[in-house]
Amino acid sequence: MKIAMAQIEVIPGHPDKNTETILRLIDRAKSQNVQLVVFPEMAVPGYLLGDAWEKNSFLKDCESFGKEIINATDNICVIFGNIAIDWDKKNNDGRVRKYNAMFVAQDRKLIKPDSMPYPFLIKTLMPNYREFDDSRHFFSLQKLAREENTTPSQMLSPISIDCNGKTYRIGGLLCEDAWSDDYELSPLKILEEKNVDFFVNISASPYTLGKNEKRNRLFSKHAKHARKPLFYVNCIGLQNNGKTVYTFDGASTAYAKTGEISACSPSYVEDLCILSIETLEGKNTPMISGEPEIAHIYQALHYGIRRFLENIHMKKVVIGISGGIDSAVAAALYARVVGEENLLLVNMPSVFNSETTKSLSEQLAHNLGCQYMILPIQESVEHTVKQLQTTPLYNLGKNTEQHLTVSSFVTENIQARDRSARILAGVAAAFGGGFTCNANKAETTVGYSTLYGDQSGFLAALADLWKFQIYDLARYMNEVIYKSEVIPQGIIDIVPSAELSANQNVDEGKGDPIRYPYHDYLFRSFVERWEQATPEELLAWYEEGTLEENIGCASGLVSSYFRTAADFIDDLEHWWGLFSGMAIAKRIQAPPILAVSRRAYGFDYRESQNGVYYTQNYLERKKRLLKK
Numbered sequence: 132m133k134i135a136m137a138q139i140e141v142i143p144g145h146p147d148k149n150t151e152t153i154l155r156l157i158d159r160a161k162s163q164n165v166q167l168v169v170f171p172e173m174a175v176p177g178y179l180l181g182d183a184w185e186k187n188s189f190l191k192d193c194e195s196f197g198k199e200i201i202n203a204t205d206n207i208c209v210i211f212g213n214i215a216i217d218w219d220k221k222n223n224d225g226r227v228r229k230y231n232a233m234f235v236a237q238d239r240k241l242i243k244p245d246s247m248p249y250p251f252l253i254k255t256l257m258p259n260y261r262e263f264d265d266s267r268h269f270f271s272l273q274k275l276a277r278e279e280n281t282t283p284s285q286m287l288s289p290i291s292i293d294c295n296g297k298t299y300r301i302g303g304l305l306c307e308d309a310w311s312d313d314y315e316l317s318p319l320k321i322l323e324e325k326n327v328d329f330f331v332n333i334s335a336s337p338y339t340l341g342k343n344e345k346r347n348r349l350f351s352k353h354a355k356h357a358r359k360p361l362f363y364v365n366c367i368g369l370q371n372n373g374k375t376v377y378t379f380d381g382a383s384t385a386y387a388k389t390g391e392i393s394a395c396s397p398s399y400v401e402d403l404c405i406l407s408i409e410t411l412e413g414k415n416t417p418m419i420s421g422e423p424e425i426a427h428i429y430q431a432l433h434y435g436i437r438r439f440l441e442n443i444h445m446k447k448v449v450i451g452i453s454g455g456i457d458s459a460v461a462a463a464l465y466a467r468v469v470g471e472e473n474l475l476l477v478n479m480p481s482v483f484n485s486e487t488t489k490s491l492s493e494q495l496a497h498n499l500g501c502q503y504m505i506l507p508i509q510e511s512v513e514h515t516v517k518q519l520q521t522t523p524l525y526n527l528g529k530n531t532e533q534h535l536t537v538s539s540f541v542t543e544n545i546q547a548r549d550r551s552a553r554i555l556a557g558v559a560a561a562f563g564g565g566f567t568c569n570a571n572k573a574e575t576t577v578g579y580s581t582l583y584g585d586q587s588g589f590l591a592a593l594a595d596l597w598k599f600q601i602y603d604l605a606r607y608m609n610e611v612i613y614k615s616e617v618i619p620q621g622i623i624d625i626v627p628s629a630e631l632s633a634n635q636n637v638d639e640g641k642g643d644p645i646r647y648p649y650h651d652y653l654f655r656s657f658v659e660r661w662e663q664a665t666p667e668e669l670l671a672w673y674e675e676g677t678l679e680e681n682i683g684c685a686s687g688l689v690s691s692y693f694r695t696a697a698d699f700i701d702d703l704e705h706w707w708g709l710f711s712g713m714a715i716a717k718r719i720q721a722p723p724i725l726a727v728s729r730r731a732y733g734f735d736y737r738e739s740q741n742g743v744y745y746t747q748n749y750l751e752r753k754k755r756l757l758k759k
Contacts, residue, residue: 132294132409133158134362135168136394137238138383141335141366144189150175150196151399153211157203159403165207166294168403171333171366172212172306172611175200179370179377184268185226187198190216194284201236203747208237208292212305212333213446215251222270231256231269231678233303235290244303246290246705252290254305255283255318261736262337262372262726265307273316280483287321299408302327302359306334309353309363329408330354330361335641337370337377338398338431340424340727345391347384355390360411362386367399369438374733376590376725378435387413399434425603428596428727429612435725436592437468445589447564451499451555452476452503453630454488454494457569459495459622460601461593463608465567466499474501475562479550481509483630485638491621498617506558508549515545532559547584566721572597573645575732577706578714586721595731597655598627598647640642649692650706652684657710658729666707667749673699674756692717696756711743 137156142148149383153170160168172178176193183189197213215232222228231254237243241250255272257265266273276283289300302322305550308330311317319330330353336342346363356640367381383396385406391413440446448465452458466474476499478492489505496503514539523532537545568588570580575594580586593601605618628635628642635641656664664682672678673696679686693699718732719740730736745753 132167132297132299132407133163133165133414134406134408135163135165135172135385136362136364136385136402136403136404136406137168138295138364138400139170139174139366140368140378141171141174141177141370142368142399143370144183145177146175146193146196146460147717149177151699154203154665156403157200157207157209160180160405161207163403163405165405167208167210167292169331169333169362169364170209170211171364172233172335172367173214174211174333175213175367177370178373179262181372187227190214190227190229190447199235201234201241204236204239204241206238208242208294209234209330210235210301210303210333210659212335214254215249217249220270222268224267229269231265231305233305235292235301235303236641237292242290242292244290246286248275248286248289252303252305254308255287255316256307256311256314258310259306261385262375262377263307264294264372274319283316283318284321289322289325289327299328300326302330304330304332305571306332306336308332312349314612319353319357324682327357327359329359330357330362334363334365335370335379336365337382338727339729340427341729343380345756350384350386351390351392354386354388356414358388360377360386360388360393360408360724361500367401367444371436371723372734374721374723375731375735376723376727377424378431378727380431380434385411386410389413395450398430423607425600425607426611428600429604429607430730432592432725433467436464436590439590439725440468442727443589444566445714447473447475447562449475449477449555449559449562449564449566451550451566451568451585452478452492454478454484454491454495454622455621455625456598456601456618457571457593459491459618460605460608461567461569461623462495462499462501463605463613463618464592466501467612471500471565472502473565474499475558476501476503477555477558478503479508479554481507481512481546481630483632483635485630485636487625487632487638491619493615494619495622498615498619504558506554508546508554511553512542512546512549515549528716539632543629544581544584546631547581547629549609549693551581551584551587567592568594570594570721571601572658572728572732573647573651573654575712575718575724576658577645577709578717579643579645579709580717582717582720586717588640588722590725591722592725594721595727597651598645599651618653642678646692649684649688652682653706656682657707658732658736659728661729663751665746667702667746667752669703670749670752670756674752696759700753700756707741711741715740 139152193214215230217228220228233252245252253272257271308318364383368379380398385393387393476496495556559566570589626642628637
């Protein structure tokens with residue numbers, strides 16, 4: 132039997148377009164004498180749809196398009212993911228019953244799993260972590276089993292199809308059903324005991340750095356233990372849950388019964404990978420790609436930016452360019468997507484911007500071959516400061532008059548807002564495009580940005596990358612993508628600085644208050660550890676001498692930065708206070724973030740504005756350390 136893994140782009144919320152793609156690939160599979168073609172999870176509606184799942188008219192459309200697919204299965208068997216609705220039952224929220232389902236159709240008829248009450252397979256495990264919110268919308272097989280006074284083990288059953296005079300028993304799994312290590316039951320192990328011939332896992336699995344290597348290890352182990360082939364079929368495309376934007380990389384993979392990889396579809400590309408069940412053998416393909424981590428990050432960012440711009444029908448982009456590394460990397464990324472004629476770099480110097488950074492900005496624009504303009508802001512900033520200080524502030528009830536005082540800190544914020552809210556917004560409108568947010572993840576973590584200033588923009592493409600990843604990306608694009616020094620070495624070498632005051636003079640080696648070689652890793656421990664670090668754990672590691680090992684920074688940094696425990700504690704509480712305080716308000720109002728890490732800000736990292744908190748153990752340990 133010839134089986135085809137149909138890796139397609141799934142466009143969320145557009146079942147019409149997705150069905151067109153599915154029907155096209157079915158025809159292509161038929162032309163190549165394929166007997167079974169497999170499409171991804173939720174291939175018809177898309178997966179990350181927010182509360183569009185609560186719109187009955189949309190659900191009926193998905194049902195209708197599902198019937199079109201079923202009617203196209205003459206002389207072929209098709210497995211596809213779609214929403215399934217039982218209009219006579221309710222979810223726990225009182226809305227109509229919905230299942231995340233796998234449909235198997237052959238000769239224009241649905242094939243019912245052996246022990247299911249419906250002619251489709253229902254997803255058993257509902258992920259409700261990170262970006263997933265499945266139980267909000269879908270009724271699981273676990274819940275259905277309780278409702279039917281039975282167990283998932285009794286309901287989970289193979290799907291039998293006939294092909295070339297032979298019956299094949301398929302162990303059907305929907306995404307999370309194969310990632311069951313932390314659940315009370317394993318659908319794969321249950322099916323393993325029911326005499327299946329091979330497993331099919333249909334997925335809608337967003338890209339996360341390192342995910343494919345983990346999945347290869349896990350699925351290889353499953354196939355080898357069961358001594359059965361396993362086919363993992365994932366979608367490509369771009370989906371979002373509002374604040375966080377995810378790329379879906381595909382990487383659909385066939386595993387032989389030995390656990391070795393037989394075939395793998397390329398990332399971010401539509402693919403119809405055709406294999407024979409009977410001759411499926413492992414190729415001893417390495418489980419971990421030989422490409423560096425930064426290559427995968429670049430691929431995800433390039434694809435995500437391109438598809439995001441296409442989705443919002445934006446062809447022109449404006450970037451505020453400072454001579455620093457973040458805006459330079461953003462410019463190099465967008466230049467590869469929109470082309471030099473559609474990219475406009477804008478340098479907006481004040482009296483605090485050095486000739487060094489202005490020269491580097493110009494050099495970058497020259498290297499990219501894009502359009503460039505210089506719009507000084509000093510005059511407008513001084514005008515704003517003068518207006519604020521000279522305009523009387525009246526209390527009409529008390530008949531008093533006073534004037535505002537504009538501090539140097541407020542002046543810094545005025546500069547940042549003048550650049551974004553006035554110049555970049557105006558330039559983008561005149562240019563016919565939008566302007567970017569160039570914030571990195573370290574800045575986003577502690578709110579080292581100005582609300583309505585440099586935290587503005589239509590997309591924060593770099594806000595899930597730490598500063599060290601920004602530098603790695605700059606070097607990678609120079610060496611591999613452009614094969615020349617497009618991003619000037621001077622930008623890579625210069626001290627990171629906002630250049631908003633004399634205290635941030637780059638020519639004097641003065642820059643940001645964030646010491647990135649250490650703080651990148653400290654901040655990452657706040658967010659990306661599965662069990663997130665708090666000051667309690669961090670202070671314990673500091674006292675034990677294991678802090679650098681636990682957060683992953685270079686050895687010796689802590690003692691070089693902090694002479695005493697008091698210095699370390701002051702720094703920790705300063706940044707923890709910002710992270711837990713004002714930075715949350717800024718993150719809530721930040722542009723959408725393109726996700727690449729194990730936990731991106733937005734819906735992936737759900738937070739409340741509850742203020743700063745220190746545990747009792749932290750306070751006691753702090754008191755003891757300071758006494759020493």
